[in-house]
Amino acid sequence: MLEELLSNPLFHHISAAQLNKDFNGLxxxxxxxxxxxxxxxxxxxxNRLVILIKGSVRGEMIDYSGRLIKIEDIxxxxAIAPLFLFGAANRYPVEVTANEPTEAIVIPKESILSxxxxxxxxxxxxxxxxxxxAHTLADKLFFLSFKTIRQKLASYLLRLSAQGDRFLMDxxxxxxxxxxxxxRPSLARELGHMQHDGLILVDRKQMTILNKEALKILIK
Known part of the structure; x- marks a missing residue:
């Protein structure tokens, strides 16, 4: 079962033999x-590292009004929340729920230190x-700082257009x-509005920036 870990980025450049040796006695x-x-x-x-080996989960955050906000699918x-295994405030920032039948290898913090x-x-x-x-979280906080969906989209699209005004959405x-x-309906509606206003052209996953200066003004 440990061989399932070899496809995880945490164990890149580690052989199966070395993996079994490292886990011996843990x-x-x-x-x-x-x-x-x-x-x-x-x-x-x-207090443990949970590494998915089958299936998927979703991370959701409960805000002060009791509303459940989806953060991401994993x-x-x-691995789930590797950044929060250490530090004084080492608590899960979200509720993690299985989207489907899921299997994971659960490794206590003490074994990770070993x-x-x-x-x-x-x-x-x-x-x-x-x-x-941490970089991904910082990016997410940056986009959340914008008040409107149009501002979020403008900033996101400007980043993707660094190599050219026509690109595929990632x-x-x-x-x-x-x-x-x-x-999703709110996002699709705003994309439609931005296309109607002559800011962008959407063709499935292909995006074309038609008025980059107007997008820049939106996020100033």
Whole structure:
């Protein structure tokens, strides 16, 4: 079962033989979750690393009004909240629920610390993944700082247009709506409005910026 971990970025450049050697004597377990089962509740102490080996989960945050906001989907072979395993406030920032029948390898924090000591490559992979995750969170906070959907879209599209005014979107409409924390119909409606106003041209996943200066003015 440990070989399932080799496809995870945390274990890149680590052989199956080395993996089995590193895990020798360490505590870990394989756990199955039914669709709709909660893997972690928002605010729970994050004292283990959960690495998906099958299926997918969603992270949702409960705001102060009690509304459930979808943050992201996480699919195998990704790890869940690796950034929050350490630090004084090591609690899950979201509620994690299985989208479908899911399996994961659950590794206690103490075993992760042992892996750090045993394998420098794993430690470097973990640090790189955490840094990338922190960058993604910073990006998300940046987009959330804009008040309107049009502003969020303008900023996002300007980033993608760095190499040219015609490009393919890197996310589906549903993925982009989840990323912005809005509904897909609201996103699609605003894309239609922006196209009607002559700012962009949408052809499925292909996007063409028609008025870049107007988009820049939106986010000033």
């Amino acid at each position: 505590t870990y377990r394989v756990k199955a979750y039914a669709k709709g089962e909660i893997l972690a509740s928002q605010g729970d102490v994050c 699919t195998a072979p990704r 892996l750090f000591r045993r394998n420098e490559t794993f430690l470097e992979n973990y640090m790189n993944l955490s840094a990338n995750y 996310r589906s409409q549903q993925e982009l709506a989840d990323y912005f924390g809005i509904s």
